Amino acid sequence: MAMSDNMTNNTDALPQVGEVSDAENVLYIPSGPGQLSRSVQQRLRDVVSVKDYVEVSGSAVSQVGLESAIAVAVSNGADLYWSNGAVPLVSDQPISGLHSVRHVGAGSIRAGSNVFNLKPLSTDINKLYMAPGGTGDGLSPERPLNGFAGAIAALRNYMPLTGRWIIVGSAGVYNEAVTLPDWLANGANYLAFDFPAVGGAQVEPSAYTAFLDGTGLTAISGFTSGQGNRISISNLCMRNWYDQNLSNVKQVRRALAVSSGSVAFIQNCGFYSNGLSNISALPGGSVTVSGGILDGARYGLDNTGGRMSLSATSSTYTVVRNALEYGLYSKHDSSTVLDYTEFRNNGRLQAAAAYGAALFGYKSNCSIDTRGCKFYQNNICWNLRGGFGADNPGIPDVYGVGAEANIRRYLCRAGGVDDISQYRSNRWSDITLRYTGGSVTGTGEATVLSGVAATRTGYVADQDQAIRVIMTCRAQAADGLFTPRVRLSSGESVALGTYRVAAGSYGRIELFMRPTSARNAFVLQFSCLGATQNLGDAVGQILSGNIDLPNEALTFDVAACSTGDSGTAVLNSCNVELGG
Numbered sequence: 001m002a003m004s005d006n007m008t009n010n011t012d013a014l015p016q017v018g019e020v021s022d023a024e025n026v027l028y029i030p031s032g033p034g035q036l037s038r039s040v041q042q043r044l045r046d047v048v049s050v051k052d053y054v055e056v057s058g059s060a061v062s063q064v065g066l067e068s069a070i071a072v073a074v075s076n077g078a079d080l081y082w083s084n085g086a087v088p089l090v091s092d093q094p095i096s097g098l099h100s101v102r103h104v105g106a107g108s109i110r111a112g113s114n115v116f117n118l119k120p121l122s123t124d125i126n127k128l129y130m131a132p133g134g135t136g137d138g139l140s141p142e143r144p145l146n147g148f149a150g151a152i153a154a155l156r157n158y159m160p161l162t163g164r165w166i167i168v169g170s171a172g173v174y175n176e177a178v179t180l181p182d183w184l185a186n187g188a189n190y191l192a193f194d195f196p197a198v199g200g201a202q203v204e205p206s207a208y209t210a211f212l213d214g215t216g217l218t219a220i221s222g223f224t225s226g227q228g229n230r231i232s233i234s235n236l237c238m239r240n241w242y243d244q245n246l247s248n249v250k251q252v253r254r255a256l257a258v259s260s261g262s263v264a265f266i267q268n269c270g271f272y273s274n275g276l277s278n279i280s281a282l283p284g285g286s287v288t289v290s291g292g293i294l295d296g297a298r299y300g301l302d303n304t305g306g307r308m309s310l311s312a313t314s315s316t317y318t319v320v321r322n323a324l325e326y327g328l329y330s331k332h333d334s335s336t337v338l339d340y341t342e343f344r345n346n347g348r349l350q351a352a353a354a355y356g357a358a359l360f361g362y363k364s365n366c367s368i369d370t371r372g373c374k375f376y377q378n379n380i381c382w383n384l385r386g387g388f389g390a391d392n393p394g395i396p397d398v399y400g401v402g403a404e405a406n407i408r409r410y411l412c413r414a415g416g417v418d419d420i421s422q423y424r425s426n427r428w429s430d431i432t433l434r435y436t437g438g439s440v441t442g443t444g445e446a447t448v449l450s451g452v453a454a455t456r457t458g459y460v461a462d463q464d465q466a467i468r469v470i471m472t473c474r475a476q477a478a479d480g481l482f483t484p485r486v487r488l489s490s491g492e493s494v495a496l497g498t499y500r501v502a503a504g505s506y507g508r509i510e511l512f513m514r515p516t517s518a519r520n521a522f523v524l525q526f527s528c529l530g531a532t533q534n535l536g537d538a539v540g541q542i543l544s545g546n547i548d549l550p551n552e553a554l555t556f557d558v559a560a561c562s563t564g565d566s567g568t569a570v571l572n573s574c575n576v577e578l579g580g
Helices: 002-013 040-044 063-076 147-156
Strands: 047-049 079-081 108-111 114-117 125-131 164-169 172-174 190-194 210-213 221-224 230-234 237-239 254-258 263-267 270-272 277-281 286-290 293-295 299-304 307-310 319-321 326-331 335-339 342-344 357-362 367-371 374-376 380-385 388-391 408-412 439-441 446-454 466-476 480-487 493-495 499-501 506-515 522-529 539-543 555-562 568-579
Touching: 047 063, 063 079, 114 125, 125 147, 147 164, 237 254, 254 263, 277 286, 277 293, 277 307, 299 307, 299 319, 299 335, 319 326, 326 335, 357 367, 357 388, 380 388, 439 446, 439 555, 446 568, 466 480, 466 499, 466 555, 480 506, 480 568, 499 506
Parallel strands: 047 079, 125 164, 164 190, 172 210, 190 230, 210 237, 221 254, 230 263, 237 270, 254 277, 263 286, 270 293, 277 299, 286 307, 293 319, 299 326, 307 335, 319 342, 326 357, 335 367, 342 374, 357 380, 367 388, 380 408
Antiparallel strands: 108 114, 439 568, 446 555, 466 506, 466 568, 480 493, 480 499, 480 555, 506 522, 522 539, 555 568
16 A cells, blocks of 8 residues: 555656647656756757758758758757758758757758758868858858858857868958967868969969958958968968058068968968068968968068978969068078079168068078079078078079179078177188198199188178188298189189298288178288288288179189299198178
């Protein structure tokens, strides 16, 4: 009887199925302590199922059912469950609220020829379409999302993204600043922004059809990648990202900024009328650029502690031109690799005449590597105030001549010292290639040391650069005569004076060489210890023969002879040092 009473009490507490035959009258009791009892109907409505509103046929338009399912999910704040993704549901109109619902299970929607996967696999490709002022859901070109803001709002619903996502942008002016959420597309996943092709790798920026325009906006950057994203941008022109309240060399705004942990691929994009920089790799960011013209800005490219590669062929190269101070500004622990890049008319701002350059390396751990790059009409081609610069001798760089000539090729401060107190200091750099001396017996002049040192073409061509040559010599049995020489690329040899060491003596000869203001000869100051210039002076100044210093690579030799048939002239050592 006690058991029967207990059963009666429990029955009284439960809804009676027989009263109304639906799920509202069936109790759902979760397992575990502290649970709350709800009806089965309440439990089932935690998730809205597409199948409750759409009969899947694979060909019939499911617009009404899809809209109903989405509306209920939005109203209930519920997930939308897709039980079968094998057959896409067909939609012929924009679906309101589609990208504000969290989708569960495998499902897809066909809009025109585009199939959009609600829960894509790593091998899937998803496309969304956008246009300035778009009002649709982005599932087809005819129903685009409202620009970048609409596209990013939609993408947030699916983050972190799985597979490859492509935002297809129409032509037009996108007057908005873009910032991607951190970790939106990372790892093996990928987010692309594709715009209409412009018909070549070096198209004038103003000829593009899609523009990210900063007119009237105050954002620091036009497009910011966010952290930890893997993205690409193709055929977009970024323009007018500058602060009108600042002078042209005090700008703070960037057109494109690649943040820490992000990898960006920029293909055939144009840039002009921007402020601080066209493309910036921020610390820890990585950017690869192929094609496009980067016109103007304070820095054409800005690599501050990032990784930057201008990866191209001889036909798909990037043009960096008209940068006010630097075509490339590279500092901190940055690495920049430049393939076939053309640098034109950079660093020509009058206020930057002393330092403006195509390539600027600053601070000790930055590196700049070039291969087949072209330099035309720049102020300075290489300005290294620290760091490391190198070119590929197998595919040498090209330097303009005549009307295309650069003002100066090299301004390289050795040692990588960038402390304020060292801002204007130079260090001598030993460029000696061969140290072993030689000797000659008799009065016939012979080369006793060939190719002791060499410079790059145009490296020593300005008055703030100098060369120091230090020789130690010995004469036996008769006076010895020693003639240091500069050999030109044509093979012609220019003597730098002849110096006499008395028989049985040692001599030390030091030359200090600085280009003339016309850059067509060296002014040589000599100082001798135990030796004299052949005219009898121990200290003096002479002028070298004619040398086209901006276009010459110099090689240093030493010739010698004795004043007697049995005498021997010995070159013990010769060191060549470069300053400036």
